[in-house]
Amino acid sequence: MKIILTGATGALGSHIMFDILEQFISNKGDGKLFLISRNKGKTSAKERINTILSSDYTPKILLDFGLDKLNEFLEIIDTDLAYINDSFSEKIKDAYFIHAAGYVNLSTDEEQKDKIFNENAEITKAVFNTFSPFIKKFIYISTAFSSGARKGLIANDFHNLNFELAHRNAYENAKFHSESFVIKQCNALNLPYQILRPSVIGGKMLGTENRYFISKYMVFYLMAKFFHFTAQRKNQQENVRFAINEESGLNIIPVDYVAKVIVNTFEREDIKQLNIVHNESFNLVNGLELIMKEVGYSNFSIIQKTFDFNYTNSIEKLYYESIGKHLEPYLTAPANEYDTTLLNSILEIPKLDAESFTSMIRYARLNNFKDINV
Known part of the structure; x- marks a missing residue:
């Protein structure tokens, strides 16, 4: 299996990377994970990834497996998402593409609006247009709040409603716009897709390792x-x-739960949209x-x-x-509240x-x- 992942150095993306690598280990070495990342100053993308994979918060199973062996599963594409090219198209042919990179910013300031939109919607469009000819499926990690301010019970489908959504800020609007773009383009190309939407992400709650850890404090x-x-x-x-x-x-959901749901869901053909949320706010x-x-x-x-x-x-x-x-x-x-019937059937929602x-x-x-x- 080949998987492309963006955002592996982020709070959620790093946990998605951990779970994919754990899955590869359990499958006895069958898999290749392409990480689209970029250097940061004098630190290369590979050095950044290796730091994450050898840290105090790295899962023990990965630490025990060893960094050298983990790197056999990885290929680092050291570039900025805004300047990606298709020179490696043969390598990634028929890969699942998980686009987890994003710019979380709830600012209501008018001067931030264009930056927030560009960092989310425009880059998503550029990434999709570059990779869509080669990939097997496009999985977009959005946010449950792309539904805007709503009351009552919220279902998984945000795109077949009989009313206009009321977005509270540029971030919600940009994520919903990106969802709409992905759905429209994938339908036109007959390319399978998924829209997976976590709510507010909190610290780890599954298992006992590094309980309540999260790498970035938001909301x-x-x-x-x-x-x-x-x-x-x-x-x-x-x-x-x-x-x-x-x-x-x-609505708060643990970061490790979100990652595990994504990794256990992205191959499913029957799920187009899924809110990864708690059953009770x-x-x-x-x-x-x-x-x-x-x-x-x-x-x-x-x-x-x-x-x-x-x-x-x-x-x-x-x-x-x-x-x-x-x-x-x-x-x-x-x-x-959210309808979590489908979600809970995939992985039981932890009590908060x-x-x-x-x-x-x-x-x-x-x-x-x-x-x-x-």
């Missing part, structure tokens, strides 16, 4: 990070008001209370959404003029309760919210 982690460092800097905690829909929740008010308790910030209150919001202190102002304005559309969104959510935050706090960049 709810950013709120925890902000108030963790604020609590350390300020002797007196100023009251921060949060506009939250008390009935709504945040975590209540936003409860989540906020757990975050603030864990990071030691106690002076906050919950209010109803208001269009006339005057800041009462410097911390409230700093929060809402940084991450707060980007998170606010999610905190005030209508309540919804107050204890495990707190453990995710605690892991991040103990590691000083420091992202791992290779």
Whole structure:
């Protein structure tokens, strides 16, 4: 089997790489994984990949197998996705293409809009147009939030609806636009495809190795990070008001679960679209209370959404003029859940309760919210 993967140095992509390599090992050496990556400064793409495959968070089965043997499964294509070429088309003929690279940015700033769109939609189009003549199937890793702000029960199909989706930011719009492009082009070319959509990705929860680890802290982690460092800097905690829909929740799914579902699903011909999400969203008010308790910030209150919001202190102002304005559309969104019947039949969804959510935050706090960049 031949597989092409983008985004292998990312939070999710690295776990997809781990699981593919574990699968190759269990198949006694049958497989080739092409990793499209790029150098970073003076560090080559191969050096970056080798760092990930020999790290403290690399699965033990891969460490025991050894870096030299793992590299026999790999071919590194050291290039930027924006400048890819088809000079290696024969090598990758009939490969599965898993496009996991992306630019996660929930910014609502108008000046960020074009960059977010280009880093997601335009690069996806360029990659697809380059590789589609040679590959066996195109698997696009999108986001469950490409459905925008919706209420009620959300099914797996986002592209045969009788209403327009209400996207909250350029990221959601770019991912949905990319999905539409992939579906249209694949149908025209009679090329099999999949759209796989994780929700908010949290730390590992399967097994006991490196439990709650994640290499990059995003979304709810950013709120925890902000108030963790604020609590350390300020002797007196100023009251921060949060506009939250008390009935709504945040859908969080462990990174290792997402990777395993992708690796166990990409060959299936019967699945075109799949949301890789939790069966129950975590209540936003409860989540906020757990975050603030864990990071030691106690002076906050919950209010109803208001269009006339005057800041009462410097911390409230700093929060809402940084991450707060980007998170606010999610905190005030209508309540919804996802239909996970199909997903749960593929791999049982792990339980996410107050204890495990707190453990995710605690892991991040103990590691000083420091992202791992290779």
